[in-house]
Amino acid sequence: xxxxxxxxxAFQASILISLIAPMLGLFLILRRQSLMADTLSHVSLAGxxxxxxxxxxxxWVNILVVVIVAGILEYLRKVYRTYSEISIAILMxxxxxxxxxxxxxxxxxxxxxxxQFLFGSIVTISVQQVWMLLILTVVIIVLYSIFRKPMYTLxxxxxxxxxxxxxxxxxxxxxxxxxxxxxxxxxxxxxxxxVSAILILPAAISIRLSKSFNGVIFIGIGxxxxxxxxxxxxxxxxxxxxxxTITLIYIAIFSLIAVFK
Amino acid sequence: MKAGNxxxxxxxxxxxxxxxxxPVLENICFEVNAGDFAILTGENGAAKSTLLRNIxxxxxxxxxxxxxxxxxxxxxxLVVGYIPQQVASFNAGFPSTVLELVSSGRxxxxxxxxxxxxxxxxxxxxxxxxxxMWAMRHKKxxxxxxxxxxxxxxxxxxxxxxxxxxxDEPTTGMxxxxxxxxYKLLQHASEYHDKGILMVTHDHEEIRHYANKHIxxxxxxxxxxxxxxxxxxKERSKHPSSFH
Numbered sequence: 001x002x003x004x005x006x007x008x009x010a011f012q013a014s015i016l017i018s019l020i021a022p023m024l025g026l027f028l029i030l031r032r033q034s035l036m037a038d039t040l041s042h043v044s045l046a047g048x049x050x051x052x053x054x055x056x057x058x059x060w061v062n063i064l065v066v067v068i069v070a071g072i073l074e075y076l077r078k079v080y081r082t083y084s085e086i087s088i089a090i091l092m093x094x095x096x097x098x099x100x101x102x103x104x105x106x107x108x109x110x111x112x113x114x115x116q117f118l119f120g121s122i123v124t125i126s127v128q129q130v131w132m133l134l135i136l137t138v139v140i141i142v143l144y145s146i147f148r149k150p151m152y153t154l155x156x157x158x159x160x161x162x163x164x165x166x167x168x169x170x171x172x173x174x175x176x177x178x179x180x181x182x183x184x185x186x187x188x189x190x191x192x193x194x195v196s197a198i199l200i201l202p203a204a205i206s207i208r209l210s211k212s213f214n215g216v217i218f219i220g221i222g223x224x225x226x227x228x229x230x231x232x233x234x235x236x237x238x239x240x241x242x243x244x245t246i247t248l249i250y251i252a253i254f255s256l257i258a259v260f261k
Numbered sequence: 262m263k264a265g266n267x268x269x270x271x272x273x274x275x276x277x278x279x280x281x282x283x284p285v286l287e288n289i290c291f292e293v294n295a296g297d298f299a300i301l302t303g304e305n306g307a308a309k310s311t312l313l314r315n316i317x318x319x320x321x322x323x324x325x326x327x328x329x330x331x332x333x334x335x336x337x338x339l340v341v342g343y344i345p346q347q348v349a350s351f352n353a354g355f356p357s358t359v360l361e362l363v364s365s366g367r368x369x370x371x372x373x374x375x376x377x378x379x380x381x382x383x384x385x386x387x388x389x390x391x392x393x394m395w396a397m398r399h400k401k402x403x404x405x406x407x408x409x410x411x412x413x414x415x416x417x418x419x420x421x422x423x424x425x426x427x428x429d430e431p432t433t434g435m436x437x438x439x440x441x442x443x444y445k446l447l448q449h450a451s452e453y454h455d456k457g458i459l460m461v462t463h464d465h466e467e468i469r470h471y472a473n474k475h476i477x478x479x480x481x482x483x484x485x486x487x488x489x490x491x492x493x494x495k496e497r498s499k500h501p502s503s504f505h
Contacts, residue, residue, distance in 0.1 A: 030355060160343055164369040165338075213358075
């Protein structure tokens with residue numbers, strides 16, 4: 001199976017996503033923003049549709065749209081502090097609706113089907129996409145190693161972080177933007193419906209396995225590698241959709257740990 | 262007690278705070294200086310925590326002002342150690358060992374982007390020992406009891422070694438002996454190390470011997486419900502032990 005170029009690229013992408021997912025996922029979970037990933041992936045459907053409609057490179061238009069919305073989310077998180085799901089409900093359905101309307105308006109060519117973006121196509125990934133993922137992975141690893149301590153303090157408790165002199169607002173917005181960019185790049189690969197599962201589940205599993213903060217990240221990377229690679233191989237042999245297969249493997253690992261721990 | 266011009270760390274000047282239109286705090290003035298061990302008391306619902314949050318900048322006063330000193334007595338940046346009210350704030354699901362959390366107290370000491378050195382680790386060890394939690398350092402914080410979580414929150418602030426302590430009922434649930442120990446430690450910090458301390462507490466009877474300043478929030482006669490004010494506001498006595 002490794003003789004096929006598309007499978008090689010799929011494996012390369014999977015390994016890169018496995019490195020990113022636990023870092024972002026852990027902070028998303030601890031900041032109670034697990035659903036934000038889902039919201040942004042729906043918004044990024046709209047971003048892609050807008051790019052296609054305007055005739056620009058959908059990747060860049062998408063990144064721009066998602067980054068703007070990630071900023072708006074931080075604002076809404078403030079306004080509806082006690083009911084923060086409201087902003088998620090509004091933006092998730094809004095993103096989906098916008099995507100569908102934009103695709104309806106786009107009658108230039110029947111080439112693009114929403115299906116491809118909903119369910120992803122890890123096996124049709126291009127060399128350019130692998131490169132962009134690689135750059136993103138390097139950026140995230142560098143940022144994580146530089147800002148690990150401030151992020152630890154911020155996620156433990158925002159108020160004590162503020163009194164310790166951290167620019168909490170700025171950090172929150174930057175984190176959301178980084179999440180947005182990641183989702184915009186990963187969404188076409190794994191599909192809008194499963195982006196958040198792939199980002200959140202490895203960290204959700206490893207939180208139960210590790211006592212320490214760093215441990216969660218390392219174990220999370222291991223879990224993500226197992227899930228992504230097994231899922232990809234499974235989908236190759238069984239002919240099932242890759243994103244869904246990966247997610248089911250994560251959920252199986254999660255259930256096993258829930259039963260035995 | 263060191264005499265003379267001690268440095269002013271907190272100055273609250275005619276502060277008022279309203280939730281929406283409801284006045285919660287009104288004409289409050291006091292100061293906390295380096296070397297002060299000040300306690301803040303008042304009946305339930307007297308908005309003591311709200312006052313602390315105004316001082317810390319987490320809430321904006323409706324009227325009046327709060328000034329926090331920028332520098333400490335040595336001319337370096339003032340480091341503030343805040344312990345919020347326990348139950349409300351402790352993030353129990355957070356994946357971290359006790360040691361990691363208490364070590365994070367050292368980060369604001371110029372260690373956001375640097376490795377902790379020997380001195381930092383010594384501080385962390387001492388502060389864990391001072392609350393009797395060194396043996397538990399490899400435990401996951403989520404597995405601790407309520408009292409133990411409280412102790413490591415205290416250890417985290419001790420590790421930080423701040424110039425100004427702002428503590429919101431840090432002794433809730435402690436037994437009498439632990440409380441005595443804790444007060445002694447704070448008294449020592451203020452007297453010998455010139456730390457400023459502002460602590461919300463209920464047990465002002467037993468703390469009498471340790472603190473040197475008492476700020477009490479009371480409700481004025483005939484004023485609307487939930488309107489409180491400082492009785493010592495007018496007097497502004499410089500007398501250190503103005504207990505009531």
